[in-house]
Amino acid sequence: MSGLELVNDQLRSVARHIEQTDWSRHGEHLAAVEAELVEMNLHVRLVLALHEFVQDLDAAITRDIESGKAAPSAEGHKHLLTALQLFAEICPEILSAAEEFSRKGFPVSGIGRLREIAADPSAGITMAEFARAAAAIDQGDSRPPAEAAIPPDAFSAAHEAGKPFRHLD
Amino acid sequence: MPHSVADAKQWEIWRVVWRHEDGTSKPRPALAVSSQAYNAANGHAVFVKITSQDHSNVPGRLKIDSANPDFRHTGLDVTSWIHGFDDQRVVDADLLDRLGHVNAITAVYLAATLKAIIPKG
Numbered sequence: 001m002s003g004l005e006l007v008n009d010q011l012r013s014v015a016r017h018i019e020q021t022d023w024s025r026h027g028e029h030l031a032a033v034e035a036e037l038v039e040m041n042l043h044v045r046l047v048l049a050l051h052e053f054v055q056d057l058d059a060a061i062t063r064d065i066e067s068g069k070a071a072p073s074a075e076g077h078k079h080l081l082t083a084l085q086l087f088a089e090i091c092p093e094i095l096s097a098a099e100e101f102s103r104k105g106f107p108v109s110g111i112g113r114l115r116e117i118a119a120d121p122s123a124g125i126t127m128a129e130f131a132r133a134a135a136a137i138d139q140g141d142s143r144p145p146a147e148a149a150i151p152p153d154a155f156s157a158a159h160e161a162g163k164p165f166r167h168l169d
Numbered sequence: 170m171p172h173s174v175a176d177a178k179q180w181e182i183w184r185v186v187w188r189h190e191d192g193t194s195k196p197r198p199a200l201a202v203s204s205q206a207y208n209a210a211n212g213h214a215v216f217v218k219i220t221s222q223d224h225s226n227v228p229g230r231l232k233i234d235s236a237n238p239d240f241r242h243t244g245l246d247v248t249s250w251i252h253g254f255d256d257q258r259v260v261d262a263d264l265l266d267r268l269g270h271v272n273a274i275t276a277v278y279l280a281a282t283l284k285a286i287i288p289k290g
Contacts, residue, residue, distance in 0.1 A: 134277045
């Protein structure tokens with residue numbers, strides 16, 4: 001999970017930088033505007049790359065959990081939700097600046113993808129879906145999770161699927 | 170004190186008498202996956218096997234890692250695997266001891282695994 005912690009550090013760093021940047025200066029001096037444009041494009045590229053990394057990590061971890069290679073971890077899923085929350089906080093701010101540059105005819109690459117991430121950072125992230133479902137049934141450490149409806153059909157189908165492996169200890 | 174299947178809550182780990190097809194049996198940890206309403210209506214609870222053996226080819230399995238902070242709530246001693254497709258109907262006499270429970274994230278993955286096996290159509 002250290003990969004996700006790294007992503008979160010990067011996102012916090014971008015957020016700090018955005019707070020310190022005076023985006024209004026772009027109307028005053030062309031040189032300053034160009035410098036800000038370069039900087040903002042870098043932020044956009046960084047956010048897109050970090051989100052792609054989170055997607056790849058989600059796919060790899062989900063694959064490992066589904067194969068029994070890795071255990072589902074409450075801590076790991078919490079890191080992922082933190083990353084998504086940071087995307088939700090950062091993306092609208094960057095997008096707002098990017099839209100303004102774009103309206104004025106400056107090239108902002110990746111703005112379409114940035115719009116998608118800003119609209120729903122967790123779209124297509126499997127672990128986010130499971131983390132939210134887990135939060136809904138979690139009753140604390142001292143009690144088992146609340147019941148989840150499992151149709152009786154699932155028990156009979158699982159019984160059939162497990163037959164070839166029933167002899168294993 | 171004897172236990173009743175009405176005591177077994179979904180997502181609890183119990184030590185149960187596990188019956189084999191050759192007529193033998195042995196105590197082992199297992200996870201309750203049926204609801205208390207199901208148990209009450211049917212007179213048995215559905216449990217799935219928990220094993221400390223790492224059988225990488227078994228479908229529908231989930232790992233319970235002793236390195237995870239919430240492992241202590243499982244009542245297990247070592248890293249283990251839930252075999253979601255190796256189920257057994259457990260009656261009152263086969264319920265031995267309640268050991269602990271799995272965490273919520275394991276429960277949702279297992280529920281999804283079981284729902285996904287239902288034939289479509």
